[in-house]
Amino acid sequence: MSEVESAVLVLGGTEAAVYAYGLVAAxxxxxxxxxTALSAMAWHRTQRDALRARITALGxxxxxxxxxxxxxxxxxxxxxxxxxxxxxxxxxxxxxxxxAASSAAAARTRDALTAQTCATRVVTWSGTAPVxxxxx
Amino acid sequence: MPxxxxxxxLLRLGVIVSAGAGLAACTTASSSGTPTQTDPGGPxxxxxxxxxxxxxxxxRLTALxxxxxxxxxxxxxxxxxxxxxxxxxxxxxxxxxxxxxxxxSASASGASGATGASASPxxxxxxxxxxxxxxxxxxxxxxxxxxxxxxxxxxxxxxxVIVLAGTGAAAAAAALSAGRAR
Numbered sequence: 287m288s289e290v291e292s293a294v295l296v297l298g299g300t301e302a303a304v305y306a307y308g309l310v311a312a313x314x315x316x317x318x319x320x321x322t323a324l325s326a327m328a329w330h331r332t333q334r335d336a337l338r339a340r341i342t343a344l345g346x347x348x349x350x351x352x353x354x355x356x357x358x359x360x361x362x363x364x365x366x367x368x369x370x371x372x373x374x375x376x377x378x379x380x381x382x383x384x385x386a387a388s389s390a391a392a393a394r395t396r397d398a399l400t401a402q403t404c405a406t407r408v409v410t411w412s413g414t415a416p417v418x419x420x421x422x
Numbered sequence: 423m424p425x426x427x428x429x430x431x432l433l434r435l436g437v438i439v440s441a442g443a444g445l446a447a448c449t450t451a452s453s454s455g456t457p458t459q460t461d462p463g464g465p466x467x468x469x470x471x472x473x474x475x476x477x478x479x480x481x482r483l484t485a486l487x488x489x490x491x492x493x494x495x496x497x498x499x500x501x502x503x504x505x506x507x508x509x510x511x512x513x514x515x516x517x518x519x520x521x522x523x524x525x526x527s528a529s530a531s532g533a534s535g536a537t538g539a540s541a542s543p544x545x546x547x548x549x550x551x552x553x554x555x556x557x558x559x560x561x562x563x564x565x566x567x568x569x570x571x572x573x574x575x576x577x578x579x580x581x582x583v584i585v586l587a588g589t590g591a592a593a594a595a596a597a598l599s600a601g602r603a604r
Contacts, residue, residue: 379589387582391573398569398585405589406596413600415593417508418586 290344292388296381297337301351303330303374309357313367323371326407333400372412379404380420463519468576473516476571476584479564480513483591486560490553508594512587516580554598561595564588 287295307327314320338348361367382401386394405419463473487506491499548556568588575581 380586383582383585383589386572386585387578394573394581394585395569398572398588401585401589402565402569402592405593409593409596409600413597415590415597417511417590419589419593420586 287384287388289385289388289390289393290341290346292381292385293337293341293344294346294349296378296385297334297341297348299374299378299381300330300334300337302355303327303378304334305352305355306357306370306374309361310367310371313361314364319364319368322410323367326371326375329403368411372408372414375404375407375411376416376419378420379408380418383420461519462577462580463517469574469580472571472574472584473580476516476568476587477513479567480509480516480587483509483560483564484513486557490557493548493553494550508590512583512590515583515587558595558598561591561598565592565595 304327307323307330311320311323311327314323341348357370358373359366359369361370379401382397382404386397386401389397401419405415408419409415461467463470467473484506487509488503491503491506565588568584568591572581572584572588575584
């Protein structure tokens with residue numbers, strides 16, 4: 287997979303994460319968990335904008351975000367919201383690792399560190415540390 | 423309070439170990455990279471030195487967990503040993519010739535290879551709390567190192583595996599730190 291193809295894949299995951307965190311923020315208790323969710327949403331928005339610029343710089347056109355995303359399970363309470371956040375972050379960590387592998391060395395370290403940020407958020411939401419991020 | 427610390431250690435380590443079961447079910451899509459033209463780890467492999475470097479570092483982490491297990495009581499010691507197996511999986515994944523556990527490729531193997539985790543314990547007689555602090559520091563250092571090491575890989579699949587070893591280390595450090603804060 288080329289760098290631009292990987293970047294488009296991560297962009298899709300990031301758009302989904304922004305949407306997912308809207309659901310998460312609505313379901314977790316107000317206070318620190320909601321603040322964490324909103325902070326994560328803002329962080330993913332920043333990544334999204336950077337990815338769109340990167341895809342453009344690579345000579346391609348970033349695809350538009352979907353109007354809505356369907357979670358893989360019903361998000362009906364705080365527990366399912368946290369599970370969704372952990373799942374989204376785990377998948378993104380794996381996708382960022384793929385992008386890092388496709389990238390030139392200069393960008394690879396930065397992408398790897400971004401993957402690590404996602405991986406640590408998996409712990410934040412689930413309390414577990416997957417051995418291989420993105421494997422589920 | 424030693425008893426309290428031990429109980430918390432158990433919880434901290436259990437958090438990580440519980441994720442270990444997922445290793446056997448790794449089905450992630452394979453990477454994106456260009457095919458390796460040479461035998462991975464073989465004499466012609468341009469990444470040979472990098473593979474050896476990362477493998478040795480992962481083996482040291484496995485040994486560190488084994489040493490930590492010696493200063494932790496009971497079940498937490500058992501679990502610390504299990505956590506160390508994560509690093510054995512990463513070690514094997516960067517050196518496929520000694521048994522690969524790369525996600526989306528070969529099946530898991532807990533056996534130590536030629537550069538396996540049989541090193542002598544890295545921790546002297548320390549408390550459980552100190553052992554935990556050492557583990558957090560080691561995982562944090564490993565995460566940073568893997569991010570920079572990945573940039574040196576010429577093989578994209580190797581780069582991906584090293585990046586994932588880094589995400590695993592970062593997550594382990596976060597999980598250990600979270601447990602310590604409780």
